[in-house]
Amino acid sequence: MSVTPSPILVALDYSNLDDALRFVDRIDPAQCRLKVGKEMFTLFGPSVVRTLQARGFDLFLDLKFHDIPNTTAHAVAAAAELGVWMVNVHASGGARMMQAAREALLPFGKDAPLLIAVTVLTSMDEEDLRGLGITLSPAQQAERLARLTQQCGLDGVVCSAHEAAAFKQAFGSEFALVTPGIRPAGSDAGDQRRIMTPLQAKQAGVDYMVIGRPVTQSADPAATLQQIITSLQEA
Numbered sequence: 211m212s213v214t215p216s217p218i219l220v221a222l223d224y225s226n227l228d229d230a231l232r233f234v235d236r237i238d239p240a241q242c243r244l245k246v247g248k249e250m251f252t253l254f255g256p257s258v259v260r261t262l263q264a265r266g267f268d269l270f271l272d273l274k275f276h277d278i279p280n281t282t283a284h285a286v287a288a289a290a291e292l293g294v295w296m297v298n299v300h301a302s303g304g305a306r307m308m309q310a311a312r313e314a315l316l317p318f319g320k321d322a323p324l325l326i327a328v329t330v331l332t333s334m335d336e337e338d339l340r341g342l343g344i345t346l347s348p349a350q351q352a353e354r355l356a357r358l359t360q361q362c363g364l365d366g367v368v369c370s371a372h373e374a375a376a377f378k379q380a381f382g383s384e385f386a387l388v389t390p391g392i393r394p395a396g397s398d399a400g401d402q403r404r405i406m407t408p409l410q411a412k413q414a415g416v417d418y419m420v421i422g423r424p425v426t427q428s429a430d431p432a433a434t435l436q437q438i439i440t441s442l443q444e445a
């Protein structure tokens with residue numbers, strides 16, 4: 211596995227593999243890691259993971275497993291067999307599910323991927339939670355699920371950058387915070403609700419910031435990625 215200090219995870223959400231690879235071939239594994247999610251994995255299967263790994267990139271396989279403990283454990287082990295750097299489950303699958311996922315990685319030892327859990331999707335706001343019968347704020351619900359995740363022995367959580375400072379305080383520096391909903395100033399929020407700029411996210415203490423459409427849908431994705439990296443270095 212290559213070592214890169216970059217905090218950026220590019221969400222490689224493309225429906226066309228050639229378009230994705232055209233972008234990937236213009237960037238360097240030292241600039242970012244890549245996140246393969248449900249769209250590309252469903253379209254192209256495990257081979258897309260191998261294709262990107264062969265180019266030297268660390269991969270976050272963002273399939274957000276949420277199932278019974280046995281199924282989730284086997285899915286997480288299958289992700290580990292692929293040699294991905296990070297894999298995730300939904301914390302709302304509960305403690306037994308998360309513990310089963312963690313235990314499924316024990317045979318992989320030091321080669322196991324990081325295992326993290328999604329708290330509250332960054333596309334969700336207070337009203338969305340009300341619709342699910344949850345009366346806590348997104349930050350409160352995310353904290354509740356992050357605490358459960360840590361108690362289950364996972365490596366970190368997906369949360370919004372809005373929660374990062376409080377979570378670093380509550381859960382310590384070793385508990386990884388992965389934050390989608392990153393939007394450079396002036397870019398379209400789209401379906402995201404709890405957003406922050408890359409600089410704000412860095413200042414809030416996030417470990418890894420996930421950036422998708424602001425990069426991949428720009429006229430020049432490689433140049434846009436470099437601009438974001440430069441803006442973080444200059445800060």
Ligand SMILES: O=c1ccn([C@@H]2O[C@H](COP(=O)(O)O)[C@@H](O)[C@H]2O)c(=O)[nH]1
Pocket residue numbers: 221223247328330331332333368369390391392400402420421422423424
């Ligand atoms: O809470 C979450 C969990 C995962 N995601 C994923 O991150 C990217 C974000 O892409 P943008 O284009 O920058 O919005 C996408 O792949 C989501 O599936 C998330 O947004 N929020």
